[in-house]
Amino acid sequence: MSAHAQTKATWIWYPGDYEIWLSNKMQNRRTDRGSFLPPLWKLDSHYVLVDFHKDFELAAPEEALIAIEGQYNVRIDGKAVSGYPKSVTLPSGKHRINIKIYNQGNVPALFVKSAHVVSDSSWQATFEDKEWIDASGKTSDLSATVYVPAGSWNFNESTVLPSAFHLPTEPMKAVSKEKKAHSIMVDFGKETFGYVKLHDVKGKGHITLYYGESPEEARATETCELLDRIEVSNQQNADITLEGSRAFRYVNIQYDDNVSVDDVSMLYEYSPVEQRGSFRCSDDQINKIWDIAAYTLHLNTREFFIDGIKRDRWVWSGDAAQSYLMNYYLYFDSPTVKRTITALRGKDPVTSHTNTIMDYTFYWFISIYDYYQHTGDKAFIRQTYPRMQTMMNYCLGRRDKDGLMEGLPGDWVFIDWADGLSKKGEVSFEQLLFCRSLESMALCANLMHDGKNAAMYNTLAKSLKAKLFSYYWNPQKHAFVHSRINGKPTANVTRYANMFAIFFNYLTDAQKQGVKKYVLLNDNIQKITTPYMQFYELEALCAMNEQSYVLQRMKDYWGGMLNLGATTFWEEYNPAVKGTDIYAMYGRPFGKSLCHAWGASPIYLLGKYYLGVKPTAPGYQQYTIEPQLGGLQWMEGIVPTPNGNIKVHCSGRQIQVSADSGTGTLRFKSKTQPVCNEATIKSAANGFYELTIQKGKSYTVNYTAA
Structure with a gap:
């Protein structure tokens, strides 16, 4: 590549290394x-x-600025430049510059900038030189060294060191405080995250801060999940900012007799992602649910997508897979998705499932092709594909004699938090996710022109899919049974495999109707109480055009949390639980996270299944808009895409759409002949009408909702 094609310098590193380093740094901030x-x-x-x-x-020759994180040497055409140069003269003509960096503590990183040569993804990187030298000093002509395009993010100045990265903060005041002789109880008005700041601290002694997502938790000094203890020494009107970031709404600050604290504020820490998606409708409660869901996801969008801000603050693959989907309808922030996927995978050799959880490994595979479908970012697939292969080899090596996945020692078969849910034997849900993972591998192999492995993954997927139906499908129950134990299917039916099979499109129309009636709408089948699996259950129902039913479920379930004063959505909610027991989980009175990323799924459901926008070709080159009011009088919103936005307004009599890029298909039903002045409306199957949406144009359709 000619150097003239590049103009913007950025810090570079071995791809994936910065993401792994940063996730280690972030995930080890958790305290109990x-x-x-x-x-x-x-x-x-x-x-x-x-x-x-x-x-x-x-x-012509050029002077290049060099900035490095680590010890390094510089070579031009194999000849070393002495010392640790801060700049180097690049000679005219064709040449190669090599810079080798060592850094044990931080990621070896490089910034180079001249008029025409800059550090960017066109640079090649390797972590091992497979070279040798003979007795004469000649370097080998052959090498097995594997070079890959360098990784980067957005550190575009030589003085902005990647190792110094931190999220921005802004001051925030409490909305109320209750001051007593040796304590202050402050309320910040809603769930938040950041660093508490104590103002005008005087004296000598101890200060203890008890954090709470609820007032009960902040007052429970023996059982609250988070606390900080600090010692002050002869302070005179000092301001103290706590070192650790914490999640809280309430803070109970208690201090010794000879210590005083005048006031309390905080530094709110956040990821500077841009909210591009929106949703508004005729139902005020649904609007509030969408707003709270957006705030919930915002709090859990940090350096990576994390599970919850209070307790774990870790990158869990099952939680993150849902955050990616919500992100596509709220921020469309691809870098956070890529960082999270990369950090979750880690490096070879593979020694366990992702987060040690079998199903979380499968979500990881599925999320990668899904990312490509939304973004069209083939470069990320190219970077990730080798580690997808080694991860899949690990899974294939753990199949049992029937070619199925069963929990082995060290495997956590999670599925969901549900009382009495059996994880024994070969669980149908795991086989279903495994099958989808193999299909995702085949699709990515084809993108990488790896026809041999694409054929292998497809063959494995088809074989597993056939076993899924022959081993688990029970025609009398109109459902997949939950598991096989010792080669025999159990009689138990759960929702998990059945609802995923609907939106994976593994079932015939008749089978889908049976699952809907005998499983999803059957109160005798164990109900789901986590937003985590409500996400998928409601998606399955939306995929079967049950938007009116799902709307009421959203109002009951997420509205139920709002009725209890929620300012963010929770890890788990069971309407039957009352009093302070609503905060309990894991055998701890305040163990439950009241701000959990998987609680924010209405963002995704309302964007994909009510506004009805989804990509049908990578990166929204093609897409469909199939609005479904689901009992709403009207709705409007924006769905972000890689190259602009798609806007939709829909009532019972009019649909208005516009898009900045790609080619779309608007599909809808109408009791009367629809009219559109901007395009030709065509009749389609099953009573639908369709029209083509071109970029940069606005369309208005007058119709009568069916």
């Missing part, structure tokens, strides 16, 4: 009542020695 609580799984590290090179061609 003041004690360090690290993740439960293996953490990988960055490569400590990385070689970068770039071939360039210049018409």
